[in-house]
Amino acid sequence: MNDLENLWEHYPTPEPPTGTLLREGRRRSRARRRALVVRPLLAAATTAAVVSAFVVGNHAGARTGPVLQASAFRADLHPATSCTALLDDYRARGLTQVGPFGWENDAYPFAAVPAAGAAPRGLDQVGNSATGTNVQEVGVDEPDDVKTDGLLIVRVQGGLLSVYDASGSAIRRAGQLRLPHLSDAQILLAGHTVVAIGTGAGTSRETGSRVETISVADPTTPRLVSDVLYSGSVSSIRQHGAVIRMVVESGPPALAFVQPHQGLSTRQARERNRQLVRSSTLTDWLPTYDNGSGSRALLACGNVALPPKGLPLGTVSIVGFDAATPTAVEAIGVAGQTGTAYESADHLYLTDGPAAGACPCPMMVRGGTPNAAGSIAVPCCGPRRDRTTIFAFDLDGPRAVHVATGEVRGTIADRWSMDEAGGVLRVATTSTEQSGRSLTQSSSVVTLRAEGSHLVEVGRLDGLGVDETLTAARWSDDVAILSTARHTDPLFSVDLSDPTHPRLIGALHIPGYTTYFHPIADGKLIGVGQKVAFDQRGEQERAEVALFDISDLARARRLAVAPLGQWTWPLAGEDPRAFTWLPDRSTALTTFRTRTGALVLGVYRVEGDRLVTSMRPLPGTERVLGGDLSPRTFELTDGRVVLVVGDRLEFLDV
Amino acid sequence: MEHEAEYAAFAAERWPTLLRAAVFLGASPDEAEDLTQATLLLCYRKWERVRAADDRDAYVYRMLLNVLRSERRSAWWRHRSTRGLEDGLGEPSSADAGEAHAVADAVHRAMAALTKEQREVVVLRYFVQLSEAQTAAALGIPAGTVKSRLSRSLARLSADHHLHDLAGETQ
Numbered sequence: 001m002n003d004l005e006n007l008w009e010h011y012p013t014p015e016p017p018t019g020t021l022l023r024e025g026r027r028r029s030r031a032r033r034r035a036l037v038v039r040p041l042l043a044a045a046t047t048a049a050v051v052s053a054f055v056v057g058n059h060a061g062a063r064t065g066p067v068l069q070a071s072a073f074r075a076d077l078h079p080a081t082s083c084t085a086l087l088d089d090y091r092a093r094g095l096t097q098v099g100p101f102g103w104e105n106d107a108y109p110f111a112a113v114p115a116a117g118a119a120p121r122g123l124d125q126v127g128n129s130a131t132g133t134n135v136q137e138v139g140v141d142e143p144d145d146v147k148t149d150g151l152l153i154v155r156v157q158g159g160l161l162s163v164y165d166a167s168g169s170a171i172r173r174a175g176q177l178r179l180p181h182l183s184d185a186q187i188l189l190a191g192h193t194v195v196a197i198g199t200g201a202g203t204s205r206e207t208g209s210r211v212e213t214i215s216v217a218d219p220t221t222p223r224l225v226s227d228v229l230y231s232g233s234v235s236s237i238r239q240h241g242a243v244i245r246m247v248v249e250s251g252p253p254a255l256a257f258v259q260p261h262q263g264l265s266t267r268q269a270r271e272r273n274r275q276l277v278r279s280s281t282l283t284d285w286l287p288t289y290d291n292g293s294g295s296r297a298l299l300a301c302g303n304v305a306l307p308p309k310g311l312p313l314g315t316v317s318i319v320g321f322d323a324a325t326p327t328a329v330e331a332i333g334v335a336g337q338t339g340t341a342y343e344s345a346d347h348l349y350l351t352d353g354p355a356a357g358a359c360p361c362p363m364m365v366r367g368g369t370p371n372a373a374g375s376i377a378v379p380c381c382g383p384r385r386d387r388t389t390i391f392a393f394d395l396d397g398p399r400a401v402h403v404a405t406g407e408v409r410g411t412i413a414d415r416w417s418m419d420e421a422g423g424v425l426r427v428a429t430t431s432t433e434q435s436g437r438s439l440t441q442s443s444s445v446v447t448l449r450a451e452g453s454h455l456v457e458v459g460r461l462d463g464l465g466v467d468e469t470l471t472a473a474r475w476s477d478d479v480a481i482l483s484t485a486r487h488t489d490p491l492f493s494v495d496l497s498d499p500t501h502p503r504l505i506g507a508l509h510i511p512g513y514t515t516y517f518h519p520i521a522d523g524k525l526i527g528v529g530q531k532v533a534f535d536q537r538g539e540q541e542r543a544e545v546a547l548f549d550i551s552d553l554a555r556a557r558r559l560a561v562a563p564l565g566q567w568t569w570p571l572a573g574e575d576p577r578a579f580t581w582l583p584d585r586s587t588a589l590t591t592f593r594t595r596t597g598a599l600v601l602g603v604y605r606v607e608g609d610r611l612v613t614s615m616r617p618l619p620g621t622e623r624v625l626g627g628d629l630s631p632r633t634f635e636l637t638d639g640r641v642v643l644v645v646g647d648r649l650e651f652l653d654v
Numbered sequence: 655m656e657h658e659a660e661y662a663a664f665a666a667e668r669w670p671t672l673l674r675a676a677v678f679l680g681a682s683p684d685e686a687e688d689l690t691q692a693t694l695l696l697c698y699r700k701w702e703r704v705r706a707a708d709d710r711d712a713y714v715y716r717m718l719l720n721v722l723r724s725e726r727r728s729a730w731w732r733h734r735s736t737r738g739l740e741d742g743l744g745e746p747s748s749a750d751a752g753e754a755h756a757v758a759d760a761v762h763r764a765m766a767a768l769t770k771e772q773r774e775v776v777v778l779r780y781f782v783q784l785s786e787a788q789t790a791a792a793l794g795i796p797a798g799t800v801k802s803r804l805s806r807s808l809a810r811l812s813a814d815h816h817l818h819d820l821a822g823e824t825q
Contacts, residue, residue: 004761004765005781008781011674011757013673014687016665016670017669018665018669020691021694022661022662024691024695025661025695025698025699029698101680184799201802254769257766259762261759595708
């Protein structure tokens with residue numbers, strides 16, 4: 001037994017104060033019941049008022065700020081004028097956030113799950129990316145652990161890259177390559193180049209990341225072409241043609257902080273830690289990369305912008321490179337950490353502030369990981385900064401140029417809450433209003449447009465789902481479909497044809513809420529979601545798939561619903577890559593988790609107004625909890641469908 | 655409350671591990687008792703949901719982290735932790751108080767080499783011995799990240815000799 005284990009064992013724990021806990025629990029619950037007596041009435045009244053209470057505001061925000069001309073930052077971000085200025089800024093902000101235990105206000109950034117795609121924009125029928133992944137934006141591919149060019153299948157699993165030939169009657173493994181320096185890898189496919197991005201196994205830097213490219217021109221012998229290391233963690237990866245873009249987050253440096261103990265007072269510890277910050281260097285702060293010719297700073301000082309107030313300490317880098325030349329990177333950065341990244345065909349938007357996940361709320365976990373991409377978790381921890389800054393970048397090949405900054409009220413839960421069409425950014429926000437001691441939460445749709453260097457709010461629709469939680473959003477050029485959950489689980493349709501006046505067209509109240517929407521042909525929409533019921537045994541949950549007709553937005557209808565058994569959860573809400581729409585077959589494939597952890601594949605054929613369902617258990621998945629199995633389905637060039645789950649990779653008879 | 659007996663058994667059983675976890679996460683012995691009580695009171699309030707949770711432990715440790723994060727930031731908590739416990743929630747531990755402080759100090763010194771994120775993974779996965787999936791759920795991070803973060807953290811700790819065998823150090 002080692003010494004820490006020894007301390008763990010020998011920590012003296014007093015008797016559990018069970019009696020006190022019971023007494024106090026009872027007392028508090030009595031007090032709460034008294035406070036809640038009016039609540040049902042209030043809820044009923046609120047519900048009735050929801051539909052009439054939409055307020056369309058028009059706040060053209062006028063913001064002032066210096067406009068700077070710099071190559072990478074056109075808008076109101078100040079690039080550092082010199083390395084000394086940059087270091088001074090890091091130190092000065094560091095000093096405001098260091099305490100006796102080290103960094104205070106550690107934002108507990110939740111590791112973003114790179115990838116996780118979902119349907120493209122538009123309530124036009126949505127297919128899959130060219131590499132078989134269900135993505136958010138048409139033309140913007142997302143990483144996954146399996147990719148196809150229609151004939152070859154490439155898969156990364158546990159540090160092993162496998163290439164399969166799927167042109168014959170059976171899927172045949174052509175070649176393999178071990179990637180020993182990469183863990184948790186995700187891949188992209190550009191022609192015959194596989195780009196594998198993950199955390200570096202064995203890199204000395206904490207949270208180091210690694211980008212390796214592999215040529216599969218000869219599928220029998222995949223060949224490692226390049227290997228680039230980055231300090232920091234990759235929080236977003238997108239591919240536009242051959243250009244790969246990553247958002248790399250680096251936290252504040254891990255200085256050798258002390259903590260108060262019996263020989264060191266709190267004040268002394270604080271002073272010692274402050275001294276460490278004062279003597280920190282740019283090497284501590286700036287992210288690095290190493291393309292094989294030694295580690296060096298990823299960002300030149302003049303390519304780092306000094307952030308507005310309120311951004312957590314650290315550095316975010318926007319890195320771009322061509323899959324053919326992965327060692328030649330373009331990078332700019334902001335000296336702070338951001339939250340969510342959304343990429344349209346030609347813009348990148350970064351939001352500051354915690355994504356909903358930074359404020360974790362166990363109550364909102366519905367059979368899955370909160371804040372996993374695709375589903376929208378609730379910001380549920382008490383009052384905090386209720387504004388979100390959005391940085392907009394123009395994308396030009398591997399280069400990114402900051403063009404505008406804006407701010408909206410409320411928080412933006414995840415990338416699915418953002419969408420750009422015709423130069424207008426539309427976001428779904430959730431904000432909390434405090435009156436007296438009670439907090440009211442509601443959602444809004446806000447439209448923003450770049451005017452000069454400012455991202456200016458041009459329209460908004462407030463009051464969506466009062467006291468409800470946004471669970472899913474889907475956008476087309478003219479329409480947004482939003483689902484919220486708690487009391488009444490409505491499905492809202494919002495008319496966006498005039499960006500200055502987002503307008504609520506309809507609200508369909510149905511039991512159960514949707515966590516993933518997928519538009520299909522003929523004005524129909526498939527919703528994957530969850531139904532929660534309460535009975536004497538407590539909360540009961542089951543997954544369900546529904547078919548909606550939204551051809552008349554004012555009168556959206558649910559045409560059919562296919563419920564699963566008790567205690568089932570859809571994976572598509574957490575990770576839209578677990579959903580595949582096969583347009584030619586008019587069939588959706590998506591996976592569910594059951595209480596034992598086993599996975600079930602649902603096959604849903606849309607026949608007119610009906611859903612013809614067949615459920616297929618996926619044997620061998622019982623023991624594996626979580627999303628580690630990454631069940632995937634995709635279509636090959638010849639129309640055959642491949643199922644990948646665990647160690648299986650086989651043709652699926654649909 | 656329905657199922658109160660079940661709650662009581664649950665609270666009594668989880669108390670020692672939650673308390674140790676709080677200390678290893680950086681709380682002083684008094685703070686740790688406070689935080690553990692707050693967490694278990696939250697469990698009382700949400701007992702139906704805790705019972706129904708797919709994985710009670712992942713859920714409860716997530717609560718502990720939330721309580722730790724939110725309470726640590728608010729100023730009143732600092733007051734409170736120096737004042738001892740209010741609300742008649744019991745006496746601050748006395749018998750082993752001296753030893754508890756000494757152990758906590760040693761733990762905090764050893765864990766100081768880790769970032770908060772690393773500490774959380776080490777505490778939940780290595781000491782509390784949640785499964786990888788439970789740890790991932792409790793921390794809201796992918797299971798793969800748990801694995802990689804844990805291995806780095808343990809490497810860091812062993813580099814600092816904190817995981818060496820006590821016996822081995824004399825070799």
